[in-house]
Amino acid sequence: MPFASVRKVADADLPTRWGHFRILGFEGVIDNPESCNNTLPPSSQRVETAVALVMGDIHAAPPIVRIHSQCLTGDVFHSLRCDCRQQLELALATIADAGAGILLYENQEGRGIGLMAKLQAYELQDQGRDTIEANLELGFAADCRHYELPAEVLKLLNVPAVRLITNNPEKVEALEAVGIHVTQRISAEVAPEPTFEKYLQTKREKMGHLVS
Ligand SMILES: [Zn+2]
Numbered sequence: 001m002p003f004a005s006v007r008k009v010a011d012a013d014l015p016t017r018w019g020h021f022r023i024l025g026f027e028g029v030i031d032n033p034e035s036c037n038n039t040l041p042p043s044s045q046r047v048e049t050a051v052a053l054v055m056g057d058i059h060a061a062p063p064i065v066r067i068h069s070q071c072l073t074g075d076v077f078h079s080l081r082c083d084c085r086q087q088l089e090l091a092l093a094t095i096a097d098a099g100a101g102i103l104l105y106e107n108q109e110g111r112g113i114g115l116m117a118k119l120q121a122y123e124l125q126d127q128g129r130d131t132i133e134a135n136l137e138l139g140f141a142a143d144c145r146h147y148e149l150p151a152e153v154l155k156l157l158n159v160p161a162v163r164l165i166t167n168n169p170e171k172v173e174a175l176e177a178v179g180i181h182v183t184q185r186i187s188a189e190v191a192p193e194p195t196f197e198k199y200l201q202t203k204r205e206k207m208g209h210l211v212s
Contacts, residue, residue, distance in 0.1 A: 003028040006152040014053065018096040021053040021103075026156070028149045036112060036144035048149050049107045052157065053092075056100030062161040062183045064101035066091035067150045067171055070109045073118075081122070082199050086190035091165050094186065102157070104150040111135065112144025130202040143207065147174035154180050167209045 010025035026049065033046040056063075068091060074084030088103075095101030110118025111131075117138055124134035132142045151174060154162065161181040164172060167188045175182055189211050192200060203209040 002030050002033070002146075002148055003152060004031045005029050006149065006156065008156060016053075016092070018092040019055060021055050024052040024054060024153075026050050026052065026149065026153050028152060036141050037139045039139035048146075050149050050153060051105045051107075052153055053095075053103040053105065054157070055095055055102075056098075058100055058102055058157065058159060060100070062163050062181075063159060064095050064098050064165060064186065065104065065154070065159075065162040066095070066102075066165040066188070067104045067106065067147060069106050069111065069145055072109060072115055080193050080195040082196050083190050083193075087188050090188060090190055094165060102154075102159070102162075104153060106145070106147075106150060108145050112146070113138070113140045130206070131199060132202060132206050143170075147171055148178070151175055151178045151180055167203075167211050169208055169210065 006026060006028040008024055009027050012023050014021040014023035028048045030046045030048065032042075032044060035042045068084075068088055071082060071084035073079035074082050075088055078085050091103055095103060109115045110121065113121070113135060117140065120138055121131070121134035124137055125131065129137065135142055147170070154175070159180070161183050162175065163184040163186055164175065164182045165186040165188050166172065172182050172185060187210070200211055204211050
């Protein structure tokens with residue numbers, strides 16, 4: 001693993017509109033991380049954090065799991081530039097219906113480029129660039145997300161196999177690559193809105209996401 005260490009830093013109760021979860025905080029430290037932006041100097045260490053919302057018995061069978069990347073604009077403000085909020089709600093509802101599951105929420109805003117850069121990317125998108133072109137123009141890779149931390153969290157939770165809610169084949173590959181078996185892929189497709197039609201088109205055509 002790329003991490004020098006991964007540890008659980010908190011474990012608390014979290015009642016929600018979808019039911020009762022535990023909320024667990026995790027912190028991973030990476031030494032000499034690869035930079036995702038060719039205009040910024042490399043750093044000697046990066047700390048990544050993620051939370052896990054855990055409901056029910058996650059060990060009786062491969063649990064339903066969603067790896068969600070933080071999206072302030074979508075998750076908090078219900079933005080319709082992207083489908084993040086709808087996917088988050090879909091995941092929580094699916095877990096609640098099953099009575100068990102794990103939502104892994106990664107603190108990597110804007111596909112890992114950070115909130116301010118994501119807003120700058122929005123500006124470029126308003127001028128006609130798609131999501132990938134905008135990230136590249138700001139000096140970033142097309143997608144700066146890593147899925148190693150959620151994989152390590154699943155290992156710490158003793159979960160060797162999952163039923164993964166995703167449209168993103170990279171997430172399936174990332175888990176399989178570290179030995180976490182994806183026994184089933186559950187679609188994360190949500191009702192489309194005209195405001196994120198182009199966003200979904202780019203995901204499908206340039207990132208290989210499985211959306212119709
Ligand atoms: Zn979003």
